[in-house]
Amino acid sequence: MEKTEIIEKLGRILSTVLKHDKFEINEALSATDVDGWDSLTHMLIITEVEKEFNIKFKLKELNKLQNVGSLVELVHLKLQN
Amino acid sequence: MDDYIFRDATLDDIPFVADVIINAEKSSSDKLGFSLLFNLPEDKVKELIMAMLAEEVDGCEFSLSSFLIVEYKGFPVASSGGWIEGFHDSTPSKILKSNLLSFTFPPESLQYLKEKSYLLQDMYLERENLALQMEYAYVSREHRGNNLAAAIVTKFIERALIEYPGLKKVQVQCYKNNVPSIRLLSTLGFTEEKSVKSDAPEVLDYLPFNVKILMEKIIQ
Numbered sequence: 001m002e003k004t005e006i007i008e009k010l011g012r013i014l015s016t017v018l019k020h021d022k023f024e025i026n027e028a029l030s031a032t033d034v035d036g037w038d039s040l041t042h043m044l045i046i047t048e049v050e051k052e053f054n055i056k057f058k059l060k061e062l063n064k065l066q067n068v069g070s071l072v073e074l075v076h077l078k079l080q081n
Numbered sequence: 082m083d084d085y086i087f088r089d090a091t092l093d094d095i096p097f098v099a100d101v102i103i104n105a106e107k108s109s110s111d112k113l114g115f116s117l118l119f120n121l122p123e124d125k126v127k128e129l130i131m132a133m134l135a136e137e138v139d140g141c142e143f144s145l146s147s148f149l150i151v152e153y154k155g156f157p158v159a160s161s162g163g164w165i166e167g168f169h170d171s172t173p174s175k176i177l178k179s180n181l182l183s184f185t186f187p188p189e190s191l192q193y194l195k196e197k198s199y200l201l202q203d204m205y206l207e208r209e210n211l212a213l214q215m216e217y218a219y220v221s222r223e224h225r226g227n228n229l230a231a232a233i234v235t236k237f238i239e240r241a242l243i244e245y246p247g248l249k250k251v252q253v254q255c256y257k258n259n260v261p262s263i264r265l266l267s268t269l270g271f272t273e274e275k276s277v278k279s280d281a282p283e284v285l286d287y288l289p290f291n292v293k294i295l296m297e298k299i300i301q
Contacts, residue, residue: 031176038205039175039182040198046183047191059136062180063172 001079006053006072013048017041027069053079085229087236090148090160092135097157098148099130105217108256110289117287118197119190133181140164141174142216143181149236151220151229159229161218163237165245167210174208200287203279206295212250213241218262230265238300250299257292271296 011025018036023029031037037045049071050056055078065071090098103126107113115126133143141147142162151159166174183191208214215237220229234251241248253271255262263273275295284291 031173038207039179040194040201040205042176042179043183043191044195044198046179047188047195057184059138059180059184062184063138063177065176066172 001053001076003072003076006075006079007068009052010049010068010071010075013045013052017044017048025068027072028067030067049075055079082227082232084153085158085227085232086152087232088150088152090145090150092145094148094150094157094160095131095134095145096127097150098134098145098160099127101148101160101219102130102143102162102217103127105219106289108259108289109261110258112285112287112289114288118194118200119186120193121186121190129185133185136181136185138177138181140166140168140170140172141177141181142214143178147216149233149240151224151233153224158224159218159220159233161215161230161233161237163213163215163241165241165248166208166212166214168245173210174214197287200279200281200284203281204277204284204288204291204293206254206275206277206293208254209250209252211245211248212252212297213237213248215251215253230262231269234266234269242300249301250297253296254293255296256288256290257294258290263294263296266296266298269298271298 007025015021018034018041020036023034031042046057046062053075055075061074065074103113106115113123113126116123134145137145139146144164147162147164148160149163150157215234218230218233238251253266273294274297276292278292
């Protein structure tokens with residue numbers, strides 16, 4: 001799957017979980033930039049990403065994530081393996 | 082007070098710290114949010130909290146390294162968690178906590194939480210970066226009345242100032258029904274700065290109270 005497709009799907013997951021689309025999905029976007037991206041919604045976002053791409057993250061992988069760009073990279077890597 | 086020893090939590094303290102978290106989460110009620118919102122029995126919740134603590138992720142409320150233990154005659158009798166938000170890792174504690182929960186709790190429990198998430202959507206209080214955050218204070222029943230809770234808060238502030246001399250603020254989040262904690266914090270100079278409330282009618286079936294407050298103390 002291309003990274004552009006991954007980022008599009010992530011954008012849809014964020015809109016669904018956060019219940020708004022008042023953000024511009026790009027690689028630099030992080031939890032601190034988006035209204036409503038709190039501990040609860042972060043948990044739901046991670047769960048939905050795992051479900052959407054049929055992958056399972058390790059805790060170390062999750063804790064290294066800095067922004068949407070690093071999440072896209074990680075999803076892309078896991079889909080290739 | 083001389084009979085009490087204050088020390089950092091170790092791996093051996095994990096079962097006690099898990100009990101501390103559970104008792105503190107109940108906040109003067111019999112409602113354990115982790116149990117009711119994730120649809121899990123309390124003993125399973127304790128097992129999962131122990132698993133999160135064993136991961137030794139620093140900088141959030143499920144970090145073993147955040148906990149200070151008060152020991153009496155060789156046994157832990159009181160504890161609290163505390164960390165400087167964003168000091169060691171720029172990742173916010175809310176993300177570290179959520180990563181631990183989503184990694185540790187079973188998928189069916191996360192799905193159940195998703196269905197109940199509307200109960201929590203108005204109950205979120207942001208943690209200020211570089212403020213000392215204190216969470217989950219608990220003193221076992223037989224050691225109450227000895228000023229241990231106040232001593233823990235004082236000890237945390239002393240230690241945090243050594244670690245980060247620029248520390249300016251201490252923050253504590255608690256449910257509004259936790260009158261003993263609010264009274265204690267007020268005597269220590271904390272003031273209520275913010276509150277959030279859920280108007281969902283069934284919230285009291287899942288959480289200890291429907292109002293959460295942020296108490297703060299400016300230390301310099």
